[in-house]
Amino acid sequence: MPPVIQAEHPHWLPVAFDDDAATHDPEDEMSLVHRAAGDPDAFAALYRRHVDAIHAFAWRRTGRRDLAEDITAATFERALRNLSSFRWQGTGSFRRWLFRLAANESTDHHRREARHRTPRAVATTAALAGDRPSASDDVEERALARSDADRLRVAFDQLPERYARVLSLRYLADLSPPETADALGLSRATCAVITHRATRALRRIMEEAS
Amino acid sequence: MTDDENPLGPLARSEAPAPDPGFVDRVEQRLRAVHATGAGAETAEALRRVPGRRPRFALAGAVLAAIVVIGVVAGANPFTDDAVELRLASAAGAVVQRADGSEEPAVAGLVLREGDVVTTGAGGKVLIDGIEIGPSRSAVVIGGRIWIIERSGASVSPDDLVDGALDRLLGPVPTEATPTTRPTTDDGRPADEPTDSRSTTTTSNDRPSPSTTPPSGDTTSIRSAATVTDDGTVVVAWEEWSGDGFDRYLVLRAPGDQAPSLGHDSTRVVAEVDERDRSGVFDQPEPGTWTYRVVVVDGDGRAVAASAPLTIDVGRDSGDDPKR
Numbered sequence: 432m433p434p435v436i437q438a439e440h441p442h443w444l445p446v447a448f449d450d451d452a453a454t455h456d457p458e459d460e461m462s463l464v465h466r467a468a469g470d471p472d473a474f475a476a477l478y479r480r481h482v483d484a485i486h487a488f489a490w491r492r493t494g495r496r497d498l499a500e501d502i503t504a505a506t507f508e509r510a511l512r513n514l515s516s517f518r519w520q521g522t523g524s525f526r527r528w529l530f531r532l533a534a535n536e537s538t539d540h541h542r543r544e545a546r547h548r549t550p551r552a553v554a555t556t557a558a559l560a561g562d563r564p565s566a567s568d569d570v571e572e573r574a575l576a577r578s579d580a581d582r583l584r585v586a587f588d589q590l591p592e593r594y595a596r597v598l599s600l601r602y603l604a605d606l607s608p609p610e611t612a613d614a615l616g617l618s619r620a621t622c623a624v625i626t627h628r629a630t631r632a633l634r635r636i637m638e639e640a641s
Numbered sequence: 642m643t644d645d646e647n648p649l650g651p652l653a654r655s656e657a658p659a660p661d662p663g664f665v666d667r668v669e670q671r672l673r674a675v676h677a678t679g680a681g682a683e684t685a686e687a688l689r690r691v692p693g694r695r696p697r698f699a700l701a702g703a704v705l706a707a708i709v710v711i712g713v714v715a716g717a718n719p720f721t722d723d724a725v726e727l728r729l730a731s732a733a734g735a736v737v738q739r740a741d742g743s744e745e746p747a748v749a750g751l752v753l754r755e756g757d758v759v760t761t762g763a764g765g766k767v768l769i770d771g772i773e774i775g776p777s778r779s780a781v782v783i784g785g786r787i788w789i790i791e792r793s794g795a796s797v798s799p800d801d802l803v804d805g806a807l808d809r810l811l812g813p814v815p816t817e818a819t820p821t822t823r824p825t826t827d828d829g830r831p832a833d834e835p836t837d838s839r840s841t842t843t844t845s846n847d848r849p850s851p852s853t854t855p856p857s858g859d860t861t862s863i864r865s866a867a868t869v870t871d872d873g874t875v876v877v878a879w880e881e882w883s884g885d886g887f888d889r890y891l892v893l894r895a896p897g898d899q900a901p902s903l904g905h906d907s908t909r910v911v912a913e914v915d916e917r918d919r920s921g922v923f924d925q926p927e928p929g930t931w932t933y934r935v936v937v938v939d940g941d942g943r944a945v946a947a948s949a950p951l952t953i954d955v956g957r958d959s960g961d962d963p964k965r
Contacts, residue, residue, distance in 0.1 A: 471676040487657035602649040
């Protein structure tokens with residue numbers, strides 16, 4: 432069953448780090464999406480087109496190359512396996528769908544990591560939160576805590592998953608508010624509320640840590 | 642966008658290295674390999690049922706299945722009362738897995754029965770009632786209609802389902818349904834139990850029926866249906882929620898014929914589906930009587946719509962491992 436073709440998305444905006452994808456011919460992208468289920472070359476073309484953006488998103492989310500690669504690979508494999516459930520909704524819809532899958536993969540990864548969190552990671556989090564560093568206060572952790580980005584990432588990881596998903600799509604994937612809402616299947620009002628609450632929660636965590 | 646506007650500014654501005662070319666090539670090779678086996682092969686395998694033994698579903702270690710019925714084939718409505726006979730108009734490269742666990746090649750003229758699953762191979766396709774099911778797909782018969790099945794993109798973890806997950810997810814219960822009472826026959830057997838022991842199907846809609854009580858209060862009812870196959874796999878499907886306020890579907894399960902309720906200890910969330918157009922799940926409860934209910938919740942965790950309870954019997958089959 433081919434993807435359902437719907438009206439052009441009225442809120443599409445190009446993203447800063449995905450210029451190539453943003454300027455791709457939408458007719459071409461739609462054609463590739465339609466053919467991808469039965470044509471490995473078509474899916475490979477889509478993969479090549481979007482892999483940099485998904486990898487960048489995953490890298491910014493995790494700060495680690497190995498995790499970024501895991502999430503990127505898992506995102507595209509999940510996309511391939513679920514391709515028949517994707518509905519073409521105009522320019523940028525496939526990209527938004529990929530970001531959504533990547534955000535879910537990131538969340539799943541974080542959840543798995545949290546379940547098996549090492550004492551070192553816990554100590555690092557505690558150190559960032561202002562607890563007295565102990566034996567874990569080694570060079571590696573000091574380096575980790577040095578960067579604003581890493582400090583922010585540690586705080587970000589403490590957000591509830593739904594908050595993290597919304598913020599990552601909105602601010603790391605640079606989706607517009609309507610795109611974020613659409614990608615997550617939320618009404619725009621609900622998405623705005625969650626974004627606001629997530630931002631507030633993140634700032635609170637950062638304040639407590641500092 | 643300034644940091645005042647973008648709370649993740651330092652992350653968003655951080656320079657992301659390009660992926661390693663070798664990594665990009667390896668992933669592409671992997672994707673091509675997956676493609677060659679048929680993107681839907683995993684779905685078909687997950688659905689393949691062995692007589693006397695339940696299929697195992699694994700998703701992040703979860704004991705719960707999260708395979709999703711993504712939509713009703715065009716024109717079909719499983720919620721109408723007048724079930725039609727489903728017959729394969731044409732078929733090639735496909736198999737039909739009967740609800741009793743047997744399997745046979747899909748051929749033109751073959752009649753599909755409740756709980757049957759049609760699976761097409763990488764180059765296969767079938768035509769049912771003018772609707773074509775393409776390669777590497779599966780479809781199941783529920784309520785006399787065909788539903789296309791795909792693996793869920795949603796993730797369900799045991800962590801979401803236990804230890805106060807309901808409270809975290811939903812808060813107070815906005816609706817409370819009256820426990821269902823199913824009519825029985827003279828011999829005490831539930832009246833809605835089919836004479837064909839292979840499978841049972843139950844449906845609900847937005848009209849009250851003698852055996853179910855729709856949700857009350859401010860929530861709106863959504864129509865749903867459920868069936869159980871001989872191997873104990875329950876399929877719960879529902880109409881896509883088109884109203885406002887959608888954040889995700891929750892599929893609730895309670896033992897016996899009591900209506901699942903979000904505040905009850907015995908109620909479990911068996912699946913969380915956060916895509917609006919995915920409207921069904923598979924579940925594998927222990928043998929017994931179970932009641933399911935589908936709830937639509939908004940971004941704040943409030944229920945905005947719910948199905949009427951669906952009570953269904955899951956039979957005991959010999960040689961089954963009770964552990965899941």
